[in-house]
Amino acid sequence: MPFPATRLRRLRATPALRDAVRETRVDAGDLLLPLFVHEEPGRAPIGAMPGVERLSVEEAVAEAQECARLGVAGVVLFGIPAKKDAEGSEAWAAGGIVQRAISSIKAHVPGLLVVADLCLCEYTDHGHCGVLCTTSAGLTTVDNDASLPLLARTAVAQATAGADIVAPSDMMDGRVGAIRAALDEAGFTDTPIMSYSSKFASAFYGPFREAADSTPQAGDRRGYQMDPANGDEAVRESLLDAAEGADILMVKPALPYLDVLWRVKEASRMPVCAYNVSGEYAMVKAAAAAGYIDERAVVLETLTAIRRAGADIVITYHAKDAALWLQ
Template sequence: MSAFPRTRLRRLRRTGALRDLVRETTLAPSDLVLPLFVEEGLEGRTPIGSMPGVDRHGLDSVVREAGEAHALGIPAVILFGIPAAKDADGTGAWDDEGAVQLAVRAITAAHPELLVLTDVCLCEYTDHGHCGRLRDDGSVDNDATLELLGRTAVSHARAGAAAVAPSDMMDGRVGAIREALDDEGFADTPIIAYSAKFASAFYGPFREAAGSTPAFGDRRSYQMDPANGDEALREVLLDVGEGADIVMVKPAVPYLDVLWRVKQATRLPVAAYHVGGEYVMIKAAAATGHLDERTAVLETLTAIRRAGADIVITYHAKDAAQWLQ
């Protein structure tokens, strides 16, 4: 390579058209997935205090919101359910007439070209807020939880979910869900595995939104230590071996190094979840005038794509899609 002055990298940065032509990473509405919270029995929508611009939706409202996302070029939504009642086992998770199941049917009927993905976990449905069935000592019983997750995934697939996304971080859950889906005739339903899900401080706003804060203890015994990158790859590769079709890293920005390593190691489609805490940091800084929201959001989402994400799940999806258009 010639040295300066013959080599001048600024030559390719001078005009917008030329900059676009040599851009290495693209960001488009088709890369995004919008998370939606649907609450059983709710009429209309209600704001979530910890997440400005994000609401809990009733059935009619979630159909409208999904339609608006689709009109902006966003190809998929992912649903999180809030039941009317909770119990120790989270039985509402696999209720065929539950909030998510009803929403899947309603959205797919109204917007048949929109992909409706579903989060598969029990934390929104249990009265203790943990992601599985508890033992007498209060710890989560990994193996007993697997059957419940399988039931939930089958119920979502029966309702018409385009893919199911287990987020519980139980060992062996991808294989258990794959077997349950296959046994019930849903061999073509993909699994998007939350494979590297870290025990993160950035989940606080989501837990308020979904009503899933643990009543005691924390989730560090099953979610990953933020210090461990090699273990993240082990988790991902185990999920791939159990039949995951897409793997996910969550959160996104604090774990871009993990995201890159996962993409290089698997060459599978990789998703990244830009979580509630990441969302509200930008919102808060923009509200005080410390940064420009549009510029910060698009830069952040582009960085997630550059690190290896084929799919970005983000609460900024609708705004980003409008800005990109």
């Protein structure tokens, strides 16, 4: 019935009624907190990301314990090794920083999900996501096929250390299939792959590169990460990863790509994760510090929008604060 018989404001009249008919909810159990683990003792602040720090293994365990106490679903681990080389060999070293962090967190907080980010950019001395080669035209680029065995080797090392999920973020073609085959051959048939299936070459990653010490020494990543203008290609990338064996798909970043998130969810009907990235976090923190916004209200609205667009899981640096506010 048209107005005046139909009045949608009736459903907004009281807080209890608004809550009862709310379509989208955010729970701490939907959230994953990124952690940057380094070889140094203690904690080191990250200038571009207030409230986020590089952590020793011991401090990463403490953060994981706090996440468990707050009901946050899990953590995503990024490693910052003491030494780097052209191949990124510390990524798969049995005693590598992420492998040690995985084992220690699982020993102390066994019920918490531990997701291992799977990429070489933090471990290579050139900062790219795979090994480099020179093309016939004299251009330096990432050698896609030569990088696949190294990524697969890293996945097995992470699973051996106890990772609940491996999450390839390199955007090499064919890497999900290579990782799935390597995990299965090593006996890790039950280890899921959460693929960064639609990872865009975004301007929103700047603070992360400071945090992870992963800025490319030359060039950029537009040759393998996605063009921000392309939505159809993002869906195609996601469906290809699903066909290769991905168990969860991811869209990164989140807020400028909510349309892509929706399309990937609708096309795949699979669990989908969205990464609320460092630049999005830093902007909220800066605006809140200046008094321009209410941080709590903006963060909870943002997480609700990401969930409404189709995300089953949200990776966010706000995870602990959001968990407290949601209580």
